[in-house]
Amino acid sequence: MSAPLSIIVVEADRDRALQIVDSLRSAGDFEIHVISEATSLSRQIQSLQPDIVLIDIENPSRDSLEELALASGPMERPVAMFVDRSEEGMSAAAIEAGVSAYVVDGMKPARLKPVLDAAIARFRMFQRMRTELAETKRALEERKVIDRAKGMVMKARGLTEDEAYALLRKTAMDQNKRVADVAQALVTAAGLLS
The missing domain is CATH 3.40.50.2300 (Response regulator)
Known part of the structure; x- marks a missing residue:
């Protein structure tokens, strides 16, 4: 209960x-x-x-x-x-x-419970929307970092886009990390070196 x-x-x-x-x-x-x-x-x-x-x-x-x-x-x-x-x-x-x-x-006493139920339902709906929006923004930012890292690998190693992504993905798997984390580390390191 x-x-x-x-x-x-x-x-x-x-x-x-x-x-x-x-x-x-x-x-x-x-x-x-x-x-x-x-x-x-x-x-x-x-x-x-x-x-x-x-x-x-x-x-x-x-x-x-x-x-x-x-x-x-x-x-x-x-x-x-x-x-x-x-x-x-x-x-x-x-x-x-x-x-x-x-x-x-x-x-009005008769309206109290339905209004509370509606407030709770509306709050939960907006909470789901805020969560989805935050996840979408995070995914978009990660996508930008991955694309930037792919470009850096393509330029440095002379690879195609697919080969650069495969290399990032393999590196992530070898290090037991996410592709976005490996890409971020690469972009950060390149920023320090330039």
């Missing part, structure tokens, strides 16, 4: 915080922590390492919204933000700050 979902609720008003906790308890089995002071938010989140952060704020300014979102660690976990009112452009600013779900018109 899996552990209950850990949720931090950020709410300054005690009565609203109790209402949120009650709504969460009726929606499922959660480990809930309430933070009433946004000033210590980042430290407390680092300490508790929740699965999701739920922020309830009446009328956020752009600065407070970004501060709350960034303190919540939006790249590490889903952040759902509930606001009573929102000015023009605030939802876009929230999404840019990393908020997974930005809900205007306050928190």
